[in-house]
Amino acid sequence: MTDTTRPDPIRTELDRRAFLRAGGLAVGGFTLLGFPGLLSACGGSSTSTQKSSPASASTGLLRIPFLADMQVPDPDIFYEGEGLQVTLSCYEGLVQYAPDSAEIAPLLAESWTVSDDKLTYTFKMRSGLKFADGSPCDAGSMVSSFKRRTDVAGGGAYMVADVASATAPDPGTFVVVLKHRIDAFLDYMACPWSPKAVNPALVAQNTVGTDLGKKWLETHSAGTGPYVIKEFAPSSHYVLEANPNYWNGPSAYKEVRIDIIPDVSTQRLKLESGDLDMITKGLPIEDIRTLEKSPNIVVKEFPIATKEAIYVNPKGGIFADQEVRLAFLQAIDRTKIITPAWQDTGAISSEFYSPVMFKPGLVPDKPVYDPSKLKALVPKLKSKKVDLAYCEDGGAPRRRATELVQTQLQALGLDVQVRAIPTSQVFALADGDPKLRPDLLAWVAGGDALHVDTVLRIFFRTGATPLNWCNYADPAVDAAMDEGLAGATREEVEAGYVKAAQLIQAQGWMLNLADMKDVIVARKGISNFVHDPQAVQMVRLHDLKSA
16 A cells, blocks of 8 residues: 555655746746745735724624635535635535645545555545534544535536545544546535535435425535635625634634625725725736835735637638648737736746646747738638637736737737636536637636646536536547556656647647736735645635734
8 A cells, every 4th residue: 555645756756846946936826937035025895894804803703805706615616716705615625735736635534644555545544624514523424425416417527537536434534546547536515616515414404305405505515624614695795604613723713704706806905994804816917016015015916727728610611621720829929918918927828738647848838929821811711800818717807918918919919808817607608509619718717626637627628617618529638638647657648648638739629828926915914824736816814813
């Protein structure tokens, strides 16, 4: 049996090489090229009607905004970014990523082993675990939770789809046997959307018909996390309160209020006036640079394994032509987009995959800027109209980047219209009317986990929903993914994922723009920011400290 309480030696070597590249560092799937001194900057509601001192230290209340409503907080259904702050505060899985690292660390499981054939994973559960209602959480609870993940069949169900059996030989031992080798399995278990412990007693108690408690869990929580849902009012606010039975000690903030505030300018005003304590996403970079000069504001920057990208729709409009798609990739001057939109919080992408996810240099992604190719094709096009959309969850910086793409394409003779799409609508594109899908979509590029399989499987797998927004489909890409996932050696794993990426590049399906950093802006008095490199645009609420 292989002890996996420590990182895989191949994975560790890859991480270390990435950390040491360019005399700089890499943390959590993001190489810090061009970001000297970054780690020194990293930490070790509508509106609430109450005004309070910075960080609400006197009341134990923390107030943060969301740009939009989240999907339901049921962890077996939730599969978006907006709302992770809620689900990861209320629910926990077996393992997690160590702060700003690709290393897999204990969570509900204190240790684990993997059989030599990589088919059997044995997790030793922490003793004395309890759900928020005080009932015990043990290996049997994880068996029930894995079954519910399968039965609910939400977006994250693929993580347990190839589990042959999940058993509890005793309360402290949880055993998972796979149907076949899955190179990414531990990453599936560590990622933000991993199978979580869901209280089976509460599920049974609140099941209506055969709904597995889904209706009740739309507004309640049933996990082991440091917080529980106290109020869940869609389009208005959510309130979390500290879990009195949390196994890892009390939280500094006894209550967290999350208000839905779609306008980032309003968020900034409320932060400066003392009506909000923290903003985790969406602020224009100019606002961030101004705020960090204030003695009452703290700005923290964290590397992440996420890129900003432009996805191309090959099933309609001018980009149905592969020659036009490939010319588009060369027609965009990325340097003139990244600096105005993100300044030093974004760096031009040069690899298809994030460097800590994958060995740097195996899949370079450096389109040569040459707008002449697309310019020569424009007069021959039957239509010059381009529907360029951006997902609103990227806030003001993504909007700015999209407008700059519009400007560059219009200079080549195209008629480009820009529109914003709420996150919920982006997630509905895959199953919706194909005529409503844009020609180009500015959106995040990254996986569910710090493993390249999830980058491919959720965005480009045939039939994958909801992230495969325009129904990309290529049997050769699917086969290459499967080769990588089931590879018996590191070389076989890498070969499969290299092949898949090269096929996507050859088809002209996406343009990677920039590797990104998370930027958290908070009022003075909040400290101990602990960041998960895959759970972007948030920090772990339980670890925060109040002055």
